[in-house]
Amino acid sequence: MNTTTTTDERAIAELQREHGPALFHFLLGLTFGDRQRAEDLVQETLVRAWQHPEAFEAPYDSMRPWLFTVGRRLAIDARRSRRARPVEVSDTVLESTPAAQDTADSAVRALDVREAVRTLSPEHRAVLVQIYFRGMSVGEAATALGIPAGTVKSRSHYALRTLSRTLPGYSPEGDRSLLPTRGARPRFNAA
Structure with a gap:
């Protein structure tokens, strides 16, 4: 990108200092308290501001309404996208899944x-x-x-x-897994 079509890095840094905390709290509410998603949305909103330098030249006094509008639309799009995808598997589900039997x-x-x-x-x-x-x-x-x-x-x-x-490790009061359960088909011949 050439410098005439992109926003100066100093302007973006100033935009984040001035509006970042308010934008984060606004997006935190839209993400139901998910700090990670809210931070991601703030970053994406600032990227959009960087990609659209014409927003800095708009006739309004503050960039905050433009940032909040972009952030809200990004939050809505992200929510729709997550609802359209299958539910993600978390690490806790994987940890509780039994290991394959050897x-x-x-x-x-x-x-x-x-x-x-x-x-x-x-x-x-x-x-x-x-x-x-x-x-x-x-x-x-x-x-x-x-x-x-x-x-x-x-x-x-x-x-x-x-x-x-x-049998090593077998207790008649405890583990009877070495023998088939009553009514189950035997896994091996007894004799």
Whole structure:
């Protein structure tokens, strides 16, 4: 740009000193207290003044009405533009998003569980297969195995306790994520 069509830098600096604080407070209200957006709009308004030197030659006493009009129009345009775009994702949403599950880790755990289940007695293994791998209730497992429901409960308790000793980091009272939930399809073969 040549100097005849642009505004002198000193004139812009003076414009900001004289009208900048009032323009900022005006735009702060239009942006519902968003200081960053208000500051951006002040800067954009001053850029427009720099790009339009004819505004300095207008027949009014102060540039403030022209600045406020330009600032208000920029705020309206920015608001319309934001409403037309999809909502932006903030950092807090990204931080709370769970990390992708490592499939190799799951495969290793599945192999560990399969090997640990093989070490159980056939009676204990049969109970776990019925309850956890086939999704049966205690009563259904008792009927399928031909044993009392109390026996199913005690065998499952002792089987899980044995697994907790065999599998690192597994607690029968806490994390049962190594076994499928009742009713879910098994992720691996029990035997």
